[in-house]
Amino acid sequence: xxxxxxxxxxxxxxxxxxxxxxxxITLVFFIWPAAQAVKSSVEREDPFGFxxxxxxxxxxxxxxxxxxxxxxxxxxxxxAVAVTLLxxxxxxxxxxxxxxxxxxxxxxxxLLVWPYAVAPVIxxxxxxxxxxxxxxxxxxxxxxxxxxxxxxxxxxHAMILIIIAAAWKQVSYNFLFFLAGLQSVPHALxxxxxxxxxxxxxxxxxxxxxxxxxxxxxxxxxxxxxAMFDTFPIVxxxxxxxxxxxxxxxxxxxxxxxxxxxxLGSSSAQSVLLMLIVMVLxxxxxxxxxxxxxx
Amino acid sequence: xxxxxVEKVGKIYTGGVRAVTDINLEIKDGEFIVxxxxxxxxxxxxxxxxxGLETISEGQVKIGSRVxxxxxxxxxxxxxxFQNYALYPHMTVRQNLEYGLKNRKTPKAEIDARVTxxxxxxxxxxxxxxxxxxxxxxxxxxxxxGRAIVxxxxxxxxxxxxxxxxxxxxVSMRGExxxxxxxxxxxxxYVTHDQLEAMTLADRLVVLNGGQIEQVxxxxxxxxxxxxxxxxxxxxxxxxxxxxxxxxxxxLAIGPAMISLNGYAPASGTVTVGIRAEDLRVVxxxxxxxxxxxxxxxxxxxxLVHGLVGDQALTIALSGESEISGTMRxxxxxxxxxxxxxxxxxxxxxxxxxxxxxxxxxxxxxA
Numbered sequence: 001x002x003x004x005x006x007x008x009x010x011x012x013x014x015x016x017x018x019x020x021x022x023x024x025i026t027l028v029f030f031i032w033p034a035a036q037a038v039k040s041s042v043e044r045e046d047p048f049g050f051x052x053x054x055x056x057x058x059x060x061x062x063x064x065x066x067x068x069x070x071x072x073x074x075x076x077x078x079x080a081v082a083v084t085l086l087x088x089x090x091x092x093x094x095x096x097x098x099x100x101x102x103x104x105x106x107x108x109x110x111l112l113v114w115p116y117a118v119a120p121v122i123x124x125x126x127x128x129x130x131x132x133x134x135x136x137x138x139x140x141x142x143x144x145x146x147x148x149x150x151x152x153x154x155x156x157h158a159m160i161l162i163i164i165a166a167a168w169k170q171v172s173y174n175f176l177f178f179l180a181g182l183q184s185v186p187h188a189l190x191x192x193x194x195x196x197x198x199x200x201x202x203x204x205x206x207x208x209x210x211x212x213x214x215x216x217x218x219x220x221x222x223x224x225x226x227a228m229f230d231t232f233p234i235v236x237x238x239x240x241x242x243x244x245x246x247x248x249x250x251x252x253x254x255x256x257x258x259x260x261x262x263x264l265g266s267s268s269a270q271s272v273l274l275m276l277i278v279m280v281l282x283x284x285x286x287x288x289x290x291x292x293x294x295x
Numbered sequence: 296x297x298x299x300x301v302e303k304v305g306k307i308y309t310g311g312v313r314a315v316t317d318i319n320l321e322i323k324d325g326e327f328i329v330x331x332x333x334x335x336x337x338x339x340x341x342x343x344x345x346x347g348l349e350t351i352s353e354g355q356v357k358i359g360s361r362v363x364x365x366x367x368x369x370x371x372x373x374x375x376x377f378q379n380y381a382l383y384p385h386m387t388v389r390q391n392l393e394y395g396l397k398n399r400k401t402p403k404a405e406i407d408a409r410v411t412x413x414x415x416x417x418x419x420x421x422x423x424x425x426x427x428x429x430x431x432x433x434x435x436x437x438x439x440x441g442r443a444i445v446x447x448x449x450x451x452x453x454x455x456x457x458x459x460x461x462x463x464x465x466v467s468m469r470g471e472x473x474x475x476x477x478x479x480x481x482x483x484x485y486v487t488h489d490q491l492e493a494m495t496l497a498d499r500l501v502v503l504n505g506g507q508i509e510q511v512x513x514x515x516x517x518x519x520x521x522x523x524x525x526x527x528x529x530x531x532x533x534x535x536x537x538x539x540x541x542x543x544x545x546x547l548a549i550g551p552a553m554i555s556l557n558g559y560a561p562a563s564g565t566v567t568v569g570i571r572a573e574d575l576r577v578v579x580x581x582x583x584x585x586x587x588x589x590x591x592x593x594x595x596x597x598x599l600v601h602g603l604v605g606d607q608a609l610t611i612a613l614s615g616e617s618e619i620s621g622t623m624r625x626x627x628x629x630x631x632x633x634x635x636x637x638x639x640x641x642x643x644x645x646x647x648x649x650x651x652x653x654x655x656x657x658x659x660x661x662a
Contacts, residue, residue: 186379186381188377188378188379188381189381189383191346191348191368191375191377191381192375192377192381192382192383192442193383193394194347194348194367194368194369195346195347195348195368195369195373195374195375195395196369196394196395196398196442196446197369197395197398197399198369198394198398199369202398206394207383210385211384211385213385
């Protein structure tokens, strides 16, 4: 740990007062709802809300016996990995390109960051229109190559659509981190590489990329988290989980089962499971990634 | 092994900032050249142009018989040691040494042999499997040297390689660099702002100021016949005393004092006179110049006495045991005076020096 100077408060109440705004927000908007979710995941409520029965882990047991939930788990995995790879790959490629620029890099940086400012639901709508089966421009182009794009009927097409929409939004974020990472690679290292006979591509893969590994792992966790939990608006605005459940990823299924299917117990159990996954990922990030991925 | 020809080289950065102007330099095969000057004098820019890390805006650089202006750094047959070592932090010492050879598709057996030899030469064999961060500054420096050596380049370029080390290590590494260069006989160009490092390492010194060469010569040449007030004040510690003086025939007026030059009249009117601190001596009686002591710096073997002659500040170097009083009288051998033009600071070359330069032989007796 770093050796930092500590300020000591004589007033015992003051530190709590200073922390209070953040603590209240966390309590009201996170701890309380999370506790409620845990509570209702072990309860069953009658259709009219008159009585509630404690049912233990029944909801969880049913979930793991339910093929549609296991399917959704698998789909979420595919979706998260695809979004992460696509958005990180593009982010890295753009960062590497901008890093080589000197004069125009600011303009490109600004332009590349814009998508991040777009709300997820807007991003979803944007791609919904671009890919719209009857009026969209992309299906028109694809039809020139003999591809009959129809995400309303074709599950694979629908999945590709939400992957692209979700990845597009995240490219900006990855780009910014990768660019900062690349720019912090000491210049002398790249020069030493140049003198050592490595061309620009080889320098990138053998020097810059290994040195970026802390950034890469950080982004990997952040992106998986994003793909699993922040992509609800994108699915909601484009496919509504269809066709035939093919884009019904976990976070959307929580909503669908709970608010449309009104199965609050199962929905709560799903959201608790989702929360556990976040916790595990975050734990991995702090315990292993930050420590191990250093050179 | 190669000679290097630098012809009329200049550097202008985008935006029109001029960093280096009209550098001409012929470097012989196997020579150890030190580029020395204050920060911002263009010495690193010049080195980086030789390395190919900066484009050459003007003029031409030849390594061996080949013009390298448009040759990639990798193809110039050079190796460079950086100020912050620039070791690849994610590779072990061995991988650091191998990297350049692997990129050049050197056979594995050859790589192993060269790495083993370099590691032995630099005494880093036991650290080969460590990462750079597990090494001390001095060890990192050796690895950086090793990375240059394994390539067997025809030119070594050093960019202030010792400035990140502590004073003691710097002295010992300085010795090692010199020893290694002698042993390998590789043409070397070394950039430093430390005049002591420059003096001790160089076969020839190149003193730079404001992007231009002030003087080129052997360390002793530069020390004994600095070409300008800039070189005079930069080379040597303590710095050469530079005082304003008035030439009146063969007599020189420094403040209230008069020195007879024994028939030699270098100029008339105001000149800048340079006097090395160790050339000044204390005299008794009414001889010499009155010197009012201000403070004394004790170096153990020497005492540096700072004071005033008239209103001109002077430093004299005395032996460790010498007596010091509040006011002393000091004198200097007129032959040991250096004369510089008061206008442009250039050395006023005496007939004596001109003859010596022409003969280019051992120092002639002073007039």
